[in-house]
Structures are given as structure tokens and as C-alpha cells.
Amino acid sequence: MTYITLPHNWTPRAYQLPFFRYFARGGKRAVLVWSRRLGKDDACLHLTAMQAMHVPGTYWMMLPEYGQARKAIWDAVNKHTGKRRIDEAFPAEIRARTNDSEMKIVFKSGSVWQLCGSDNYNGLVGSNCAGIVFSEYALSNPEAWDYLEPILEENGGWAVFNSTVRGRNHFTTLAHYAQSTPGWFCSNVKASEAGVFTHEQLEGIKQKYILQKGYDRGLGMYLQEYENDENAFVSTFNSVFARGAGEKMRQAAPANVPSVARVAGIDLARFGGDNNVVFIADRLTDRSLVEVRVEAWAGTDAVFTQGKIAELLSTYHVHQALMDGDGVGGPIIDNVRALCVGRNIAFEEYHNTATTGSYGTKTTQGYFDLAREALSGKVFLRDERVLSELGARLYEFNQKGQVVLQNKREWRKEAGTSPDFADAAVMASMILPLPKDFSVQGGKPAFARTEYDVI
Incomplete structure (x- = not known):
């Protein structure tokens, strides 16, 4: 008897291991936002081999177009080994037969694996699939998933969506959903960190x-x-953050520069689809702003939100917090302040008031101030949602000729949610640091910057 170990002659890289652990624990939905040359398809092929031996069933790997499948997967050769990718993932010892014309493999376990295209998902009518890999999902027809999802829901099957980013589309929307939805797995790995x-x-x-x-x-x-x-x-014509600013914010923060204060910007959810976001950062002695932690959760349960905010501020030893007071903010801010009594945290309630200067609102000025800091190399961020929302923030001019941010209704129409992550980061950047040894006694120290310019 011949014994084969799966994955066969292949070892997952460190950033690929959480993906395999998720499925080993029974996971069903995964999104892989991996940049070019990080082995998206290879990882999915080896995972499918393991699943096909464990649970007999039909498995598909779906390319954007059927015509791409042969070149990209079936005939593709690993340049490092000189072997076909499918032969490495599915060794001859586990196969019963191979159909080259249909790009289909039948395994000795009884499972069937086949390549197909999202451009012809209607041709899969009547099939009962146990697992699907959507390869380069950003380029695929999203209607294929809309059609096939009920099949997997009914039979308890799994799905993996892998892709290189192609702008803001159905793939990035799904990735954002996976990041915030229990039961889903999302891995976002950049080439610079792999x-x-x-x-x-x-x-x-x-x-x-x-x-x-x-x-x-x-x-x-x-x-x-x-x-x-x-x-x-995103067009740089009316973007608050220039493309160069986005690149600089992704750089490593300076080492061995002391912190003046740890600050937090807190954006509260106004609608059910919005997020509560707490953005915590250190303001350093060289005036740099360095991200420490970003925590977000959906929902408008005030009691839970108040407790969660207080817990985060205490856990990360925040000195100063600026909280969104527009809409539902006021009562929550008072209750969070009460929960944090004795922890020496300075709170301030923030309102997006109109101004008489070049910028139409206080928030607009905050965005542009942070953009200038970023261009000068003084902002260091890691959270992709924060970076994404900052990079997509657009501006326009009001009737007075002032610069104002794109209306949030327009943002919600395009993105589906509010720019909660970006707003929280901007609020944190608007805090004028107080000395670490300040004391909160009988008042609400005002520290949010108005005319302060960190540059």
C-alpha cells in the first residue's frame, strides 16, 4: 500500500498557515487578499486536495473566464520545480482518472475536481458542490457567487475567494465584510510583509x-x-490625500523616539450599518503620529459600546480621547467619562462646526492637516481600512468658495458605509497633547486643537 501525505511535498509559508488552520477547525468562508506572487492558487489547490480526500464530493476551481483555466492552472508549470501545478497538488497516487479535455480529475476517494469559469456559471445547474475556489475573484462575475451560494449553504460546503486587488469593487467589498463578520476568515498580506x-x-x-x-x-x-x-x-484631482502621502504613511515608524501622549479618536455609529471605531495612536516628541491600535465593531447598542470604549482606553493606557459628539454622541460620552473616573483620562466632545476660513468645516481642516503631516513623513499607519478610507476621501467647494469634504451621503452611496475609520484617525490627529503628568480635576480640559498646527 502506498501512503501519501497531503499537502504533497509542499510546506505552507508562515502567512499561509492561518488559512489552513481555519479550515482544519471547520471553517467555511475565506477571503485571501494576497498580492502578486504570494501563492494564492497553490495554497488553494493544496487545500482542495486535503478537503477532497477528507470529504467526498464535487469541488470546483473557478477562474474569471473558462478560457483562462487551461493556461493559468491546468497546463501551468511551477518554474521552481518544473512540474505542473496540478500534478504537485494532486499526485498520481490519489487519482482514479484524469480527463484532459474537460480539465477534470476523479480521485480514489470518490471526489471530483474540475476547472470552470465564472463567465458560464449557468452551466453548473443541478450540481451539488462541496467546495469552490474563486481564483482572481476581483475579475470574476460576482453573479456567479450569488447563484452558487445557496448550493453551499444547503449542503454545508465551503468557498474561498482569492485575488490581487483591482481597485474598489465586489472583491474588496467582500473582504471588508469578511473582516467584520463572525465565522468568516480574511487574510490581507502585502508583498512588503510576506x-x-x-x-x-x-x-x-x-x-x-x-x-x-x-x-x-x-x-x-x-x-x-x-x-x-x-x-x-482614486483620482488625485480632488483627493485630500495625495498618492505620495499614502505611500509615506505605510513606512515604518521611527525607532527610539519617546511618546508625548497616547491619544484616541472615537467615532460612534449613527446607523446600524456603521462602525464604532476607536483609533489609538502615540504622538511622539518629533511630532510624529504613530498608530497603536484600531478597534471597530458594528451596532448601536449604547451600553455595550460605552463599556467597550472604556475598556480599550484603560487597556491601552490612553491619556486623551476625542469623541464624536454629533448625533448620538453626547450621552455616551458622559457615561464613558463616568466609567473612566479615576483613570486620569482627559475627554473632549467633538463637533464638526462650520468655520469662516479656507475650510468650510472643522473636520475638513482636520483631514487636510493630517494630509500635510503625512506628506511631511510624520504619520505612520498599518490598518488597511484606515489607509483605504483616507485615500478615498474627496473634497469639493461650497457656495462660499470654501473647501469641504465630499458629502457623506455621496460616500455612503458609493462605499455602502460611512468613513468611520478615517474619521476616528483624523480626530486622534486633532488632539493637542497635554503633559503625561496632567491631572483631571473637576473639569473637562480642552485640548482639541483649533489653531494648532503640528507642521
Whole structure:
């Protein structure tokens, strides 16, 4: 008797292990936002091999178009080993027969694996699938998932969506959903953190893009394909944050620079689909703003929200907090302040008031101030949702000729949610740090900057 270990002659990389652990524990829905050359399809092929041996059933790997399947998967050769990718994932010892014309493999376990295309999902009528891999889902027809999801729901099957980012579309929307939905798994891995490329290699790739496509388009392509930036091609004509600012904010924070104060911007959910977001950062002695923690949860349960905010501020030793007081904010702020009595945290209630200067509102000025800080290399962020929303924030002019942010109704129409993550980060950046040894006694110390300019 021949024994085969799966995955066969293949070891997952460190960033791929959580994906396999999730399925080993019974997971059913996974989204892989992995940049180019990080092994999205290889990982999915090996996972399918394991699942097909464990649970007999029909398994599909769905490419955007059926015509791509043979070249991209069936005939594709691993340049490092000289072997076909399907032969590495599905060794001959576990196969009963292989149908080359239909790109289908029948395994000895009774399972069937086949390549198909999202451009012809109607041809799968009547099938009872146990697992589907949507490869390069950003380029696939999203209606395929709308049609096939009920089949998997009925039979308890699983689905994996992998892709390189292609702007803001159904793939990034699904990734955001997976990040905040219990039971779903989402892995967002950029080339700069995967360890597959050296820093020098990535810099060479970026410069090649710029040389071939010009600075804006070349940098945009690099950020999209290697750094998972869904806003890489947002128009810079009316963007608050220039593309160069986005790149600088992703750099490593300065080492060994002391913190002046730990601050928190807190944006509260007004509607059921919004998020409560707590953005915690350190303001350093060199005036840099360095992200420490971003925590978000959906829902408008005031009691839970108050307790969660107080817990986060205490756990991360926050010195000063600026909380959104518009809409539902007032009562929650008072209750959070009460929960934090004795912890020496300075609270301030924030309102987006109109101004008489170049910027029409206080929040608009806060966004542009943070954008200037970012361009000067003084802002260091890691959270992709924060970076994404900041990069997509647009401005316009009101009837008085003042600069104002794009109306939130328009944002919600395009994005489906409010820019809660970006708003929380901006509020944190608007805090004028107080000394760490300040004492809150009998009052509400005002510290939110109005005319203060950190640059």
C-alpha cells in the first residue's frame, strides 16, 4: 500500500498557515487578499486536495473566464520545480482518472475536481458542490457567487475567494465584510510583509513600473498589485490625500523616539450599518503620529459600546480621547467619562462646526492637516481600512468658495458605509497633547486643537 501525505511535498509559508488552520477547525468562508506572487492558487489547490480526500464530493476551481483555466492552472508549470501545478497538488497516487479535455480529475476517494469559469456559471445547474475556489475573484462575475451560494449553504460546503486587488469593487467589498463578520476568515498580506521579496527587489519592481508607466500610473499599479491598495487609482484631482502621502504613511515608524501622549479618536455609529471605531495612536516628541491600535465593531447598542470604549482606553493606557459628539454622541460620552473616573483620562466632545476660513468645516481642516503631516513623513499607519478610507476621501467647494469634504451621503452611496475609520484617525490627529503628568480635576480640559498646527 502506498501512503501519501497531503499537502504533497509542499510546506505552507508562515502567512499561509492561518488559512489552513481555519479550515482544519471547520471553517467555511475565506477571503485571501494576497498580492502578486504570494501563492494564492497553490495554497488553494493544496487545500482542495486535503478537503477532497477528507470529504467526498464535487469541488470546483473557478477562474474569471473558462478560457483562462487551461493556461493559468491546468497546463501551468511551477518554474521552481518544473512540474505542473496540478500534478504537485494532486499526485498520481490519489487519482482514479484524469480527463484532459474537460480539465477534470476523479480521485480514489470518490471526489471530483474540475476547472470552470465564472463567465458560464449557468452551466453548473443541478450540481451539488462541496467546495469552490474563486481564483482572481476581483475579475470574476460576482453573479456567479450569488447563484452558487445557496448550493453551499444547503449542503454545508465551503468557498474561498482569492485575488490581487483591482481597485474598489465586489472583491474588496467582500473582504471588508469578511473582516467584520463572525465565522468568516480574511487574510490581507502585502508583498512588503510576506518575506517572499527583499526590500531591494520590491523597490526595483516599483521603479520599473514607474519607468514604464509614468510616476502616477506606475506607482498606482505597484501599490495596487503589491501593497493591496484598493484606492491606488482614486483620482488625485480632488483627493485630500495625495498618492505620495499614502505611500509615506505605510513606512515604518521611527525607532527610539519617546511618546508625548497616547491619544484616541472615537467615532460612534449613527446607523446600524456603521462602525464604532476607536483609533489609538502615540504622538511622539518629533511630532510624529504613530498608530497603536484600531478597534471597530458594528451596532448601536449604547451600553455595550460605552463599556467597550472604556475598556480599550484603560487597556491601552490612553491619556486623551476625542469623541464624536454629533448625533448620538453626547450621552455616551458622559457615561464613558463616568466609567473612566479615576483613570486620569482627559475627554473632549467633538463637533464638526462650520468655520469662516479656507475650510468650510472643522473636520475638513482636520483631514487636510493630517494630509500635510503625512506628506511631511510624520504619520505612520498599518490598518488597511484606515489607509483605504483616507485615500478615498474627496473634497469639493461650497457656495462660499470654501473647501469641504465630499458629502457623506455621496460616500455612503458609493462605499455602502460611512468613513468611520478615517474619521476616528483624523480626530486622534486633532488632539493637542497635554503633559503625561496632567491631572483631571473637576473639569473637562480642552485640548482639541483649533489653531494648532503640528507642521
